Amino acid sequence: MLFTSYGFFGFLLILFLLYYTIPRRFQWVLLLLGSYLFYCISGPTNLVYILCTTLTTWYAARRIAANQQRQKAYLREHKEDLSREEKKSYREGQKKIRRRWVAGCLLLNLAVLGVVKYTGFVIANLNGILHAFGGTVELTWASIALPMGISFYTFMAIGYLIDVYRETVPAEQNPFRFALFVSFFPQLVQGPIGRYGDLAPGLLGEHPFDAHTVTRGLQRMLWGYFKKMVVADRVLTAVTTIIGDTTAYSGAYILFGMVLYTVELYADFTGGIDITIGIAEALGIPMAENFHRPYFSKSLKEYWRRWHITMCSWFRDYLFYPVSTSKWMLKITKAARSRLGERVGKRIPVYLCSFTVWLATGVWHGASWNFIVWGLANWVVLMLSEELEPLYAKFHARFPGLDNRNLPYKIFAVGRTFLLICVLNLFDITSSIGETFRALVSIFTAGNWPVLWDGSLLELGLTGLDYGIAGVACIIMLAVSLVQRRGSVRDKIYAKPYPVRFVLWYGLFLIVLLMGAYGIGYDASQFIYNRF
Amino acid sequence: MPTAEKRKTKGLVKFLVSAVIAIAGVLFLQQLLQPKYVDGVVEGAFVAEFYREENKDFDVIFIGDCEVYENFSPQVLWDEYGIHSYIRGSAEQYIMQSYYLLEDTLRYEKPDVVVFNIQSLQFNEAQSEAYNRMSIEGMEWSPAKVGAILSSMRPEEHFLDYVFPILRYHSRWSELASTDVEYLFKTKPVSFNGYYMRVDVRPAENVPTGRPLADYSFGDNAWSYLDKIVDLCAENDIQLLLIKAPSLYPYWYPQWEEQVDAYAAEHNLPYLNFLELQDEVGLDYNTDTYDAGLHMNLSGAEKLSHWLGAYLRENMGLQDRRGDPELDAIWDENRAAYQAEIAAQYERYGMKAD
Structure with a gap:
C-alpha cells in the first residue's frame, strides 16, 4: 500500500x-x-x-x-x-x-x-x-x-x-x-x-x-507529502529517462541527471520519513529523527552524521564498536603497531573497521556490485579526507580567512560536498559499475553543454512548468531548512496568529492537492528506500 | 461561562469556521478545474443536459455513442411526426454506460421506444479514461451512476476520482481558459435534445476497408450488457429497436452483422442496419457527411430522422403529440435555437442555405 x-x-x-x-x-x-x-x-x-x-x-x-x-x-x-x-x-x-x-x-x-x-x-x-x-x-x-x-x-x-x-x-x-x-x-x-x-x-x-499533538503530526505528514508528491515524483520522469539510456543521454545530461536524482532522493526519502514520523506523532508516539539537513554538510563525514541517522548509528553501535573492540581486532592492532610503527599501526584497525562498516552499508542497500562499490567509494573518500587532514590544517593555517567561519568558503564547502554526493549517488541508479564510470567520464568528454539551455531538457518528459514547479518547491525546501537552523519551523508558525497559521498550512495543502504529481498521467511510485 | 469552557467553545468555533472555509475553497477549486465542455470538445456536456429538460415524458430515447448523437435530429422527429424524443449519448459511449444511462433515464419517465445503436458491442470493456469521463461525469448521482463507474473504470482509475473530480483534474490549473471562469457557475446548451449538429460537408472518399480481425466474436461482457438492456426494456414494457447507424467507418464487419442479426432474431427484436438502407433513406455520402463518412451532417441526420420517424410511427405505434400546448411551446423554443445554430454554422463555414 x-x-x-x-x-x-x-x-x-x-x-x-x-x-x-x-x-x-x-x-x-x-x-x-x-x-x-x-x-x-x-x-x-x-x-x-x-x-x-x-x-x-x-x-x-x-x-x-x-x-x-x-x-x-x-x-x-x-x-x-x-x-x-x-x-x-x-x-x-x-x-x-x-x-x-x-x-x-x-x-x-x-x-x-x-x-x-x-x-x-x-x-x-x-x-x-x-x-x-x-x-x-x-x-x-x-x-x-x-x-x-x-x-x-x-x-x-x-x-x-x-x-x-x-x-x-x-x-x-x-x-x-x-x-x-x-x-x-x-x-x-x-x-x-x-x-x-x-x-x-x-x-x-x-x-x-490531544488536538495539538494530532495537528502537529498532520502538519509533518503534509510537509512530507509536499516533498514526495510535488518534488520527488515530479522529477522522477526526467531521472528515469536519462538513466534509462546513458548512451543517448551522456555528458551534460548525466551531470543534470545526477543532480536531479540527488534532489529527488532527498525529497523522496526525507519526505517519506516526515510522513512516517508525522503519523507516529499524530498517534502520540515519538520517533527518532533520521535527517538533520544533510545537504548543508561541509564534508562527507558530516553528511553521514546527518543523513539516514538511524542506519548510521545502527552500524556504529552494532557493527563498528563490536568489531573495533573485538579480541581479533585488538590483536591486529597490536601486531600492526609493532610491525608498522605507532603512527601507521594505529590507523590499520580504523581502516579495517570502517571498511567493514562501509562494505556492510553497501551490501545492505542492495544486492548488486554497484552498491558495494558505492559503499567502498564512500569509505575511500572518508579515509582520504582523514589522511589529508594535516594538509587541510596547513592550508587553513596559511589562509586563515578560508575556513568554515567564512560564508563564501562555507558555501563552497557545502557545494563541493553536494557535488560529491551527486557523483556517489550515480552508483545507485546506473545498471553497472562500468556504466557509472562511462557516464561520469562522458561529463568531461561529451562536450554537449548547450543541452542545458537549448531546450533539450524539455524532451525528458518534463515541461517547463514541471521544472518551474520543482524549482520553486526546492526553493521552499531550502528556505525551510535555513529557518530550521534556528529551531522548529512548526513552532515558529505556531507562534503566529491563527489566521496566518491557517493560511500557511491550508496553502501548503492546496499546493500538494493542485501541484502534486498523482493521478492519471502520473506514475505512482514507491519510495526509493523501500527497495532497500 | 468559566474560562476553560469559553476557550473550548472558542476553539470549536475556530475549527468549524476553518473547516467551512477549507471545504468551500476546495469545492470552489473543484468547480473551476472541471472541464466545462462549452466549446471545442462539447460532447462531455451532453449527458448532463438531459436533466435540464422541462418535460422528460419522451416517446423515444436514443441510446448510444456518436452514431446516435450525430445522426438523428429529434427536432425533425417532432416537426414531422410529433415524436417527443431525446438522445442520451456521448463520445464512444460503451455498452455498460448505455445500460446505466438507460437505467438513469427510467428514474424520470418511461419512454415507449428505446433506440439502441449496437456499434458499441465491439468493445467488451472501456477503452479510454477520457471517454469514460465524458459519459459518466455528467450523470446525476444515483445507483445507476455508481454502476456506470464501477463497470467502466480502467485499471488506472479510482472511484474516488469520480466522487471528488478535483483529484482527477488537479493539474488542469495550467490550462484554464476564460470559459472556465465564465461558466464557473452556469452552463449553456450545446446540443439539441442530445443531437450534435454539424452543417459542413466533407464527402466520403477512399473509405478504408476493415483490416482482418483474429476474432470477430463480441465479448461476453458486451453481450451481457445487451441482455441487460433487453431485460430492462422488457421489465418496463418498452419496445427496443436495435440499429446500426450508416457510418462507413469504423468498419462494420459482416461477421458482426451476422451476430447481431442472430441475436435480434433470437430475442424477437426489430433491427435496422442503415448501412443497408442507404438508398431507401436517400443518403448521399457526397453531401450528407461532414467527416468523410464517419458521421452524418445536418443534411444526413435530417434524412435519417425523416425515414426513422415514419418507421417509428408505422411500426412502433407512436402517436403524434403535436397540439399538446406544453410540448408545442418547448419545441417552438427548441426550433428557434436549432435554426439559429444552423444559420450560425452556415455563416461559420461560409455556406449558403438551400
Whole structure:
C-alpha cells in the first residue's frame, strides 16, 4: 500500500478514529492489528518472514534475559560461597550461553535476509565465475520477491536482541507487544530503524486525544507529502529517462541527471520519513529523527552524521564498536603497531573497521556490485579526507580567512560536498559499475553543454512548468531548512496568529492537492528506500 | 461561562469556521478545474443536459455513442411526426454506460421506444479514461451512476476520482481558459435534445476497408450488457429497436452483422442496419457527411430522422403529440435555437442555405 494511495488514506482515517475512541489500554493492540493488516496487503506470504523474525528474536531475547536473571540470582545466593575466580568462571560460562543465543538468532535472521535479498546476486556471480572458467553449468534460483521492509525490521530486531544482551533494555515478556515494535506500519516502508528503548514506551503507552499533538503530526505528514508528491515524483520522469539510456543521454545530461536524482532522493526519502514520523506523532508516539539537513554538510563525514541517522548509528553501535573492540581486532592492532610503527599501526584497525562498516552499508542497500562499490567509494573518500587532514590544517593555517567561519568558503564547502554526493549517488541508479564510470567520464568528454539551455531538457518528459514547479518547491525546501537552523519551523508558525497559521498550512495543502504529481498521467511510485 | 469552557467553545468555533472555509475553497477549486465542455470538445456536456429538460415524458430515447448523437435530429422527429424524443449519448459511449444511462433515464419517465445503436458491442470493456469521463461525469448521482463507474473504470482509475473530480483534474490549473471562469457557475446548451449538429460537408472518399480481425466474436461482457438492456426494456414494457447507424467507418464487419442479426432474431427484436438502407433513406455520402463518412451532417441526420420517424410511427405505434400546448411551446423554443445554430454554422463555414 503506497503512502500516496487513496487506500492508505482510508486506512489511516479509520485507524485514527478507532485509536482515539477505543479504551486506551487497547491502543497498542489496534496498532498491531493495523500493522499486520498493512503488511498483509503488501503480500500475505511476507507475513511468514516477519513472524519468523519476531518470534525467534523475542524468544532468544527472553532466554538471554532469563539467563541474566538466573546468573544474578545464583551469584546473589552464592555471594559468600564462591571465590572471585569461581564467580568469574561462572559468569563467563553464562555469557557463552547468552552469546550462543545471540549468534544463533542473528545467524537465522541474517540468513533469512541473505536468502531473500542476496541469493540471486550470489548465483549470478557464481555463474559468471563458472563461465569465465569455461563451465557450462548454469545455476538457477527461483527468485523470491523481497518482503517489504525486511532490511529495516531485521535490523531493528537485531538491535533489540543486542540491547537485551548488553542489558541496556529489558526483554519484552509479551510476544504481541514485541511484534508491534517490529511491525509498526509507518516504519515498514523505509524506516527509520528504531531502537526498542526509544520506541517501545510510545508504542505501548496510552495516548489520550490531544488536538495539538494530532495537528502537529498532520502538519509533518503534509510537509512530507509536499516533498514526495510535488518534488520527488515530479522529477522522477526526467531521472528515469536519462538513466534509462546513458548512451543517448551522456555528458551534460548525466551531470543534470545526477543532480536531479540527488534532489529527488532527498525529497523522496526525507519526505517519506516526515510522513512516517508525522503519523507516529499524530498517534502520540515519538520517533527518532533520521535527517538533520544533510545537504548543508561541509564534508562527507558530516553528511553521514546527518543523513539516514538511524542506519548510521545502527552500524556504529552494532557493527563498528563490536568489531573495533573485538579480541581479533585488538590483536591486529597490536601486531600492526609493532610491525608498522605507532603512527601507521594505529590507523590499520580504523581502516579495517570502517571498511567493514562501509562494505556492510553497501551490501545492505542492495544486492548488486554497484552498491558495494558505492559503499567502498564512500569509505575511500572518508579515509582520504582523514589522511589529508594535516594538509587541510596547513592550508587553513596559511589562509586563515578560508575556513568554515567564512560564508563564501562555507558555501563552497557545502557545494563541493553536494557535488560529491551527486557523483556517489550515480552508483545507485546506473545498471553497472562500468556504466557509472562511462557516464561520469562522458561529463568531461561529451562536450554537449548547450543541452542545458537549448531546450533539450524539455524532451525528458518534463515541461517547463514541471521544472518551474520543482524549482520553486526546492526553493521552499531550502528556505525551510535555513529557518530550521534556528529551531522548529512548526513552532515558529505556531507562534503566529491563527489566521496566518491557517493560511500557511491550508496553502501548503492546496499546493500538494493542485501541484502534486498523482493521478492519471502520473506514475505512482514507491519510495526509493523501500527497495532497500 | 468559566474560562476553560469559553476557550473550548472558542476553539470549536475556530475549527468549524476553518473547516467551512477549507471545504468551500476546495469545492470552489473543484468547480473551476472541471472541464466545462462549452466549446471545442462539447460532447462531455451532453449527458448532463438531459436533466435540464422541462418535460422528460419522451416517446423515444436514443441510446448510444456518436452514431446516435450525430445522426438523428429529434427536432425533425417532432416537426414531422410529433415524436417527443431525446438522445442520451456521448463520445464512444460503451455498452455498460448505455445500460446505466438507460437505467438513469427510467428514474424520470418511461419512454415507449428505446433506440439502441449496437456499434458499441465491439468493445467488451472501456477503452479510454477520457471517454469514460465524458459519459459518466455528467450523470446525476444515483445507483445507476455508481454502476456506470464501477463497470467502466480502467485499471488506472479510482472511484474516488469520480466522487471528488478535483483529484482527477488537479493539474488542469495550467490550462484554464476564460470559459472556465465564465461558466464557473452556469452552463449553456450545446446540443439539441442530445443531437450534435454539424452543417459542413466533407464527402466520403477512399473509405478504408476493415483490416482482418483474429476474432470477430463480441465479448461476453458486451453481450451481457445487451441482455441487460433487453431485460430492462422488457421489465418496463418498452419496445427496443436495435440499429446500426450508416457510418462507413469504423468498419462494420459482416461477421458482426451476422451476430447481431442472430441475436435480434433470437430475442424477437426489430433491427435496422442503415448501412443497408442507404438508398431507401436517400443518403448521399457526397453531401450528407461532414467527416468523410464517419458521421452524418445536418443534411444526413435530417434524412435519417425523416425515414426513422415514419418507421417509428408505422411500426412502433407512436402517436403524434403535436397540439399538446406544453410540448408545442418547448419545441417552438427548441426550433428557434436549432435554426439559429444552423444559420450560425452556415455563416461559420461560409455556406449558403438551400
